[in-house]
Amino acid sequence: MILSRRRVLAALAAAGGAGALTGTGTAAVFRDAERLDASVTAGTVDLVVEYELLSGPGTDGPAGSGTVDGPRVRLPVDSLGADGDAGSMLLTFSLPQRGDAVNNPAALWLATDCPVPASTALAEAVRLTLSYADCDSGAPVEEILSGSLRAVADGLRDGYRVDGDPTTPGIDCLTDEVCLLVEYELAGYVGSETVDVPLWFSAVQCRHTTPENPFAGRNTAPCPPADPCPCCRTLGKLEFEDGTQAGLDDSHAEPGTYAFTEGDTDYGLEIYDTAEKDGERETVGVAFRLVNLADGDAAVPGLCTVAVKGGPGFEQYDRDDGTAADTAGLPGSDADGLVYAPEGKGISHVTVCICTTESESDCPGCTDPSLTNGGGGGTGDGGNGNDGNGGAGNGGSGGTGNEGRGGKPETDPAGGDR
Numbered sequence: 001m002i003l004s005r006r007r008v009l010a011a012l013a014a015a016g017g018a019g020a021l022t023g024t025g026t027a028a029v030f031r032d033a034e035r036l037d038a039s040v041t042a043g044t045v046d047l048v049v050e051y052e053l054l055s056g057p058g059t060d061g062p063a064g065s066g067t068v069d070g071p072r073v074r075l076p077v078d079s080l081g082a083d084g085d086a087g088s089m090l091l092t093f094s095l096p097q098r099g100d101a102v103n104n105p106a107a108l109w110l111a112t113d114c115p116v117p118a119s120t121a122l123a124e125a126v127r128l129t130l131s132y133a134d135c136d137s138g139a140p141v142e143e144i145l146s147g148s149l150r151a152v153a154d155g156l157r158d159g160y161r162v163d164g165d166p167t168t169p170g171i172d173c174l175t176d177e178v179c180l181l182v183e184y185e186l187a188g189y190v191g192s193e194t195v196d197v198p199l200w201f202s203a204v205q206c207r208h209t210t211p212e213n214p215f216a217g218r219n220t221a222p223c224p225p226a227d228p229c230p231c232c233r234t235l236g237k238l239e240f241e242d243g244t245q246a247g248l249d250d251s252h253a254e255p256g257t258y259a260f261t262e263g264d265t266d267y268g269l270e271i272y273d274t275a276e277k278d279g280e281r282e283t284v285g286v287a288f289r290l291v292n293l294a295d296g297d298a299a300v301p302g303l304c305t306v307a308v309k310g311g312p313g314f315e316q317y318d319r320d321d322g323t324a325a326d327t328a329g330l331p332g333s334d335a336d337g338l339v340y341a342p343e344g345k346g347i348s349h350v351t352v353c354i355c356t357t358e359s360e361s362d363c364p365g366c367t368d369p370s371l372t373n374g375g376g377g378g379t380g381d382g383g384n385g386n387d388g389n390g391g392a393g394n395g396g397s398g399g400t401g402n403e404g405r406g407g408k409p410e411t412d413p414a415g416g417d418r
Contacts, residue, residue, distance in 0.1 A: 046095065046103050047094075047106060047108070047201075048093070049067070049091065049201070050065070050094070051066060051092075052089065052090045053065065053088075054088045054089065054181075056087015056088060057087060059087070085185060085186045087183075088181060089182045090138045090182075091179065092178075093108060093177060093180075093203075094176065094177035104205040104206065105173035105174060105206040106174045106203040106206060107164075107174070107204045107211030108162040109159045109201065109202045109203075109204075109214060109215060111156055111157060111158070111202075111215040112152070112156040112198065114150070114223035114224075115153055115197050115223065116195070117196075118224050119225065119227065120193050120195050120226055120357075121193060121227070121357040122149075122189060122193040122195045123149040124149070124150055124225065124228065125148070125187060125189035126148065126185070126189075127147070127148060127187055128148070128184050129143060129183040129184075130143075130145050130146070130181070131143045131180065131183070132144065132166040132180060132181070133181035135177055135178075135179040138179075141166060142166055144160070149195065150226070153197055154223040157223075158215060158216065158220045159202075162178060162180070164178055166178065173206035173211070174203075187299045189301075202215070228322065228323050229304050229323055229355035229356075230355075230356075230358070230359075230363075231355070231358040231359075232304035232353050232356075232366045233353060233354060233356055233364050233365060233366060234351065234353050234364070234366055235260070235264055235290075235354045236262060236263025236264050236265070236267055236351075236352055237263055237349055237368060238260055238261055238268070238269055239348070240283065241261075241348075241349075244261055245261075249281070251283060251310075252282060252283045253271055253274060253283050253286060254271075255271050255272055255274060257269070257271075257291060258271065265293070267290060267294075270288055270289050271286050272287055272289065272337075273286070273336055274286050275340070277346060280346075282346035283346060284344050284346060284347065285334075285347075287326075287328065288350075290325040290326075290352065301323075301354040302322075302323025302324055302355045303319060303324060303325060303326075303355070304366065305318050305319070305352075305353040306327060306352055307350070307368070308340060308341045309341065309347065310341025310345030310346055311341070311343065311346075313342045313345075314341070314342065315332075315340055315341060318330070319331075323355050353366035
């Protein structure tokens with residue numbers, strides 16, 4: 001199964017009106033469900049919220065800007081994809097005067113809740129920055145919080161007092177208007193999840209009272225982080241074979257950038273260092289990073305397993321707790337980031353598997369796409385099949401795959417002979 005760019009840059013959308021503006025196909029939902037709670041005694045607290053999409057998907061659409069005067073506002077963000085994986089939105093909070101009514105100064109709070117569903121990789125991949133902004137230009141003035149969508153949601157769960165005038169010292173009540181800028185970007189994500197992030201605002205009058213945080217006392221246990229690699233799947237294979245690409249020969253590779261010879265040819269390897277067998281033109285070790293050949297500026301997914309074939313067997317290198325697009329980040333690589341074929345053999349090919357967020361039922365596992373049933377076994381150990389990351393397998397075992405997201409016992413490993 002080829003990994004298309006549409007799967008690498010999954011969609012991001014937010015609820016707008018009665019439903020999500022996702023169009024067709026699979027989309028990820030970044031939905032807000034704001035609530036404006038007003039405490040009214042003398043006078044009024046009439047909070048008006050305006051939104052404007054400044055950049056990114058949906059900017060020129062019919063819901064690119066709007067005003068909601070009342071207890072609820074929904075902010076539409078159209079789907080993110082290969083043509084737009086980032087955007088920004090300006091929120092303006094104001095206290096308009098209604099005829100003879102006196103609109104009291106208000107203390108404004110915002111709060112979030114954990115992403116729903118919890119532990120979604122999409123909430124880790126969406127980078128969010130919340131800042132005060134100039135209401136005329138939309139330019140950021142002072143950052144409030146930045147990080148993954150989960151981290152930002154976690155940081156605002158117990159309520160954040162919005163400064164009614166961020167240009168002066170201290171925290172002021174809102175008397176006119178204040179603007180917040182929301183900037184978001186989807187980076188390094190492979191999958192098709194959705195995520196819903198509740199976000200609330202509350203306005204409480206300041207006059208004749210000491211404003212208290214209306215969100216105090218909520219359950220603010222930390223939002224659980226996501227597994228960065230719930231599915232380990234094959235991306236492609238690079239054969240070290242004469243006549244395939246300039247710089248490659250039988251069991252030999254020069255430093256350079258090469259497209260996969262099998263698998264997803266939109267991706268490839270940038271080999272930046274090699275180790276040669278003494279006195280021979282034979283490459284026994286390589287250090288490389290994964291590259292997106294179709295779009296050099298696009299983020300690439302993390303490596304979960306690399307199988308280096310040489311002779312009758314292979315060496316397997318598996319991620320541990322993190323993900324990296326470079327062999328230097330894989331346990332077992334040497335100080336220079338080199339990974340080796342077994343027993344000093346010349347490398348015949350390298351198979352690369354990457355982390356994605358596909359579900360257990362959709363994950364095809366980490367296998368060599370060129371092999372069929374009946375091939376010989378290798379020297380690998382099946383990798384992380386028990387914990388869902390699969391592995392190239394030992395003698396066709398492909399890991400135990402006990403949790404379903406790992407190797408595929410019914411297919412042969414990268415160590416099998418063709």
